[in-house]
Amino acid sequence: MRGSGDAREWWRVSLSERANMFRIEHGHGDAATGEVDIDTVVDLDNLEAKLLKWRREGFVSDAGREDEARAAEVGSRFGVELRRVAASVRAAREVGDEAGSEVRPVGATVRIGTVDMPVAQEGSPASQALVPRINNAYLFTARTDDIAMDIVENRRVMLIGHTGSGKTSFIEQVAARTGHGVLRANMNGQTTIGDFVGFWTVKGGETVWVDGVLPIAMREGYWLIIDELDFAEPSILAVLTAVLEPNGRLLLKERGNEIVIPHPEFRLFATANAAGAMSAYRHLYQGANLLNEAFLDRWRVYLFDYLSKDEETEVLRRTLPQLPPALAPTLATIAADCRAAFAREDLASTFSTRRLIDWAELMLRTGDAERAAGPSIYAKVSAEDAALIRSIIRHHAIFDAAPDAS
Ligand SMILES: Nc1ncnc2c1ncn2[C@@H]1O[C@H](COP(=O)(O)OP(=O)(O)OP(=O)(O)O)[C@@H](O)[C@H]1O
Ligand SMILES: [Mg+2]
Structure with missing residues (x-):
């Protein structure tokens, strides 16, 4: 499993009915009740490669989870003390800053984040x-x-x-x-x-x-x-x-x-x-x-991971204030879906924030999401990838929701 809540994703491995083969299933949410979107049979070599790949991708097995819980318990003994030390280091730095402000001209800092x-x-x-x-x-x-x-x-x-x-x-x-x-x-x-x-x-x-x-x-x-x-x-x-x-x-x-x-x-x-x-x-x-x-x-x-869906929605709104308000979260969801498909290796190309903004910009000019996707997305990827991305976009039914160009 990896992630939690709605973002939880899992792979389940069981013995296949066929000799020396294994059944692997993939789904989201609760492993007991969640819908299975991949269900296939692999041999041992293939399974071993998959296990390695899943570990690289941050999946943790049930046994691994128990280890982690034990480690977290041990870690929390130091956690309290570490947080206390970090807070005092921060406080000391702030006092230092105040002392330094006599020599530094007023307003010589700018706030980035916090x-x-x-x-x-x-x-x-x-x-x-x-x-x-x-x-x-x-x-x-x-x-x-x-x-x-x-x-x-x-x-x-x-x-x-x-x-x-x-x-x-x-x-x-x-x-x-x-x-x-x-x-x-x-x-x-x-x-x-x-x-x-x-x-x-x-x-x-x-x-x-x-x-x-x-x-x-x-x-x-x-x-x-x-x-x-x-x-x-x-x-x-x-x-x-x-x-x-x-x-x-x-x-x-x-x-x-x-x-x-x-x-x-x-x-x-x-x-x-x-x-x-x-x-x-x-x-x-x-x-x-x-x-x-x-x-x-x-x-x-x-x-640097891609921005979350909410953050990317915010970036779209700030970058292109003319974008219809309901369109921004939908576009961010499409980008997130394409990235998830890429992570599953269903897509060979990822979907960058740069690409997303460019697509939205072109959509505003052409008034046509599908036409805009040509030069900003489809022409940059293989025909198979383009077909899959097109189906992800279709799934969100935005082709007629783009603003009227007139
Ligand atoms: N936090 C953000 N806020 C607003 N826009 C962003 C943000 N992150 C990325 N972008 C947009 O994505 C574009 C691409 O980002 P950038 O060029 O920094 O990517 P990169 O990681 O350096 O990519 P590459 O590896 O291709 O060089 C930026 O020009 C900007 O428009
Ligand atoms: Mg760069």
Whole structure:
């Protein structure tokens, strides 16, 4: 089983009537009374593979549940004390903030979720140009409070998760609100060690050094987002490893071992689709490398799941206020259904928030949900996936509910 209440999902395994075969059933809600939507027979090899897969997906067997209950009981002995210590750490930090406010100008923080984050010091016009634009529709959820705190504490943060789950936009929106310039380097493509660290070149007869994106960000105090880090070449990972140490510096060997000391406002972020806990999905992100544990240990790694149905409904409403109010939750439900089908491996492609917003936007322009789904969804997936997604959409009967374009 995994999840609870209405979201509970289960697989049941029993002996099949056929020799050496097993019957597996899948359903939602109560395992005793719930409806079975998958009922099939598999052999032992197949069953073993399924058991592994279910465990990866967070399913826990009845025996596992008993173990967990025992562990929770033991854990609660420390839980009370841990919560007390955390509360006093928080309180001490707040007192520290008050003492510090004498030196800091008033209003120098901005609230992100429940965390007060310092605002950037006035930079040059060039750095101002790199501050992302605020997206007023952006929704900060409880999941991001810990990350905001990590940014304040200058930890290295890696966000992993499926495409379009909001990894990059979260960092950009925090930077937009705190006034920090952002540089991005995408590792899935032509980013070479030269682009990243810097290179010598000849300009007007003189040999000059050109800083790469990493030393620029470190010197100027920009926030650097390394996108798709799991595609980076090994030489880039090696350079990063040194910078990731606490108080890490960059050694420019090519420049006679010049040491680049990070500006206090420099922050380093990475995003990846298939690293760490996402490794099970590497087949979807062709060419992604496995990041080793020693490297991952230098980061705080956060798994970015898609937003919940309610959160996504809210995002749709904020992003597209013209959308008929009843349509937003239906669209969010369709996205959630497609993701569930993807998790069951009925669909080979997932359904991103980006895709959902794009579909809704096009729906508003064309006044036709089916036509809008063409370029925003169907054309991007296989014919089988398109057929299944179409049936999920049909199931929610929205094709005639879209607003009249006239
Ligand atoms: N919390 C949110 N509030 C509002 N919009 C959101 C939110 N999360 C995601 N989005 C929307 O989803 C889009 C895609 O998000 P983003 O580009 O951050 O995804 P990503 O996880 O970085 O994807 P990729 O792995 O493909 O780079 C954003 O441009 C934004 O429109
Ligand atoms: Mg991204």
